Structure formats: C-alpha cells, structure tokens
Amino acid sequence: MSEIHESPQERIEREAEKPMVVIEHLGKQFGKLRVVDDLTMTIREGETFGLIGPNGSGKTTLIRMLVGLTRPDSGSITIMGLRQSDARIAATMGYMTQSSALYTDLTAQENMQFFCDIYGLRGREQRLRIHEMLERVDLADRAASIVGTFSGGMKQRLSLACALVHKPRLVLLDEPTVGVDPELRRSFWDYFAQLNQEGVTIIVSTHHLDEAARCTRLGLLRFGRLLAQDEPETLLRLSGKATMEDAFLYFASRQQEVQA
Numbered sequence: 594m595s596e597i598h599e600s601p602q603e604r605i606e607r608e609a610e611k612p613m614v615v616i617e618h619l620g621k622q623f624g625k626l627r628v629v630d631d632l633t634m635t636i637r638e639g640e641t642f643g644l645i646g647p648n649g650s651g652k653t654t655l656i657r658m659l660v661g662l663t664r665p666d667s668g669s670i671t672i673m674g675l676r677q678s679d680a681r682i683a684a685t686m687g688y689m690t691q692s693s694a695l696y697t698d699l700t701a702q703e704n705m706q707f708f709c710d711i712y713g714l715r716g717r718e719q720r721l722r723i724h725e726m727l728e729r730v731d732l733a734d735r736a737a738s739i740v741g742t743f744s745g746g747m748k749q750r751l752s753l754a755c756a757l758v759h760k761p762r763l764v765l766l767d768e769p770t771v772g773v774d775p776e777l778r779r780s781f782w783d784y785f786a787q788l789n790q791e792g793v794t795i796i797v798s799t800h801h802l803d804e805a806a807r808c809t810r811l812g813l814l815r816f817g818r819l820l821a822q823d824e825p826e827t828l829l830r831l832s833g834k835a836t837m838e839d840a841f842l843y844f845a846s847r848q849q850e851v852q853a
C-alpha cells in the first residue's frame with residue numbers, strides 16, 4: 594500500500610509492525626523440482642512466525658536459505674534491513690536444525706562450549722551463558738553427562754540451548770518438537786512466547802497443526818508456494834473452518850482451482 598494514502602491508524606499499525614525478515618519472490622529449484630516458488634512474505638520483529646506445510650513443501654529449504662546455507666536461484670532476503678549475504682547477520686541468528694547437530698561423544702557443557710566458540714563467546718561470559726541456558730532448558734544437573742546417553746527430548750532441549758546461547762535476535766527452528774512428548778512440547782512453546790516477550794523473533798517450521806495456534810502468524814506452504822499468511826484466527830475466519838487442518842485444506846483447494 595502506498596504510504597502517501599494511508600490513514601494515521603494505518604501508519605501507526607505499519608510502524609508497529611517492524612519487519613525483521615523480508616522475503617521477496619524467492620525461488621529455489623533442485624534439478625527439475627521447484628522447491629520454493631516465488632515466495633513473498635514478511636516476518637515481524639518479536640513474533641513467532643510458523644511455517645506450516647506437509648513433508649516436502651519446502652520449509653527446510655526456505656530456512657536454509659534464510660540462514661545462508663542454501664543459495665536462492667531468484668528473489669531476495671532482507672534481514673534487519675541488510676541483505677542476507679551481509680556478514681554482520683550471522684551473529685544475530687540462531688539455528689536449530691531438524692536433525693541433531695550435537696556431538697554425542699561430548700558432554701552437554703562441551704557441546705555448548707563448541708557453539709560459544711563459534712559465536713566468539715569466551716571466558717566468564719561463556720561460562721555464565723552456558724549455565725543460564727542449561728538452567729533454562731532444565732539440564733543444569735546434566736552438564737557433565739555425555740550427550741550420547743541423553744533421551745531424544747533432552748537432546749532437543751540441548752539443541753535449543755545451543756541455538757540460543759549467543760542471544761540471537763532471530764531464531765530459526767526447523768521442526769524443534771519432532772519426537773518430543775506433549776509436556777515438553779508445551780514447555781517449548783511457553784519458552785518461545787517468553788522469547789518473543791524479550792524481543793526475539795522466531796521462525797519455526799512444523800507440521801503439527803495444533804502448534805499453529807501458538808504462533809503469532811503463519812505462512813501456509815504447499816509445493817513451495819505460499820497458500821496464505823496471517824494470524825491463526827484470521828486464517829480460520831477467512832476459510833470459515835473450525836480447525837487449522839481444515840483451513841489448510843481449504844487454502845490448498847483454492848490454490849488448485851487457481852492453477853486449473
């Protein structure tokens with residue numbers, strides 16, 4: 594919308610919605626497979642933005658492009674006003690991969706030290722942050738345990754602690770609750786809300802549609818295309834459906850109609 598024609602209320606709303614990430618016409622193809630297709634979306638500062646979509650809809654590829662691990666074929670990514678390729682961005686981002694990136698023959702403490710070293714946290718600051726994060730994910734009493742002895746949930750908690758140890762402003766979490774029991778899932782989502790309160794922006798992928806309601810806004814993805822992006826309640830209202838699963842199917846069928 595043109596800023597010249599906006600009302601005072603619209604201006605207030607626009608300024609309150611500071612963009613953290615702006616994705617414009619992003620595209621990625623592997624061979625003949627178009628995995629991310631002309632994707633345009635904005636993620637606002639301090640929100641939890643959920644990437645919702647079935648297996649193979651391009652969520653991981655999108656996250657990898659945001660982190661800078663996969664190069665887009667087309668389009669652009671702007672993070673905090675800087676191009677994604679700007680070296681200053683890396684230190685402000687935390688990334689939790691879908692499969693564990695932990696060293697199973699090292700202790701929890703040593704794994705965290707490894708991540709701290711990558712981010713340049715040293716000495717007293719490093720010790721304090723490791724302790725603080727292990728406390729927050731309830732693993733402080735297991736700091737000296739070898740990670741190979743941990744349960745799946747403990748590994749997920751440690752992975753989250755590693756992704757957050759350097760106090761990133763933008764956190765990308767690729768299916769962080771896969772294989773996590775309902776109680777721990779709830780505590781993860783409570784923690785995400787707390788991080789939002791602290792001003793941290795979260796982009797999280799999931800195909801647990803029940804988790805969608807805990808996101809500030811959602812991007813519904815299918816075959817690498819954006820079906821819709823909005824607040825969960827708005828998507829339910831626009832689709833006239835009672836559940837996010839039905840809403841997803843509604844937007845997917847509309848996409849099929851447009852393509853037919």
Ligand SMILES: Nc1ncnc2c1ncn2[C@@H]1O[C@H](COP(=O)(O)OP(=O)(O)OP(=O)(O)O)[C@@H](O)[C@H]1O
Nearest residue numbers: 623626628646647648649650651652653654655800
């Ligand atoms: N490096 C690659 N080379 C070839 N194909 C790839 C590569 N990475 C991803 N793909 C393909 O791209 C498609 C999208 O994969 P992606 O992992 O981004 O989806 P996803 O939505 O994260 O899926 P899931 O929920 O299963 O993790 C899949 O068909 C996948 O096989």
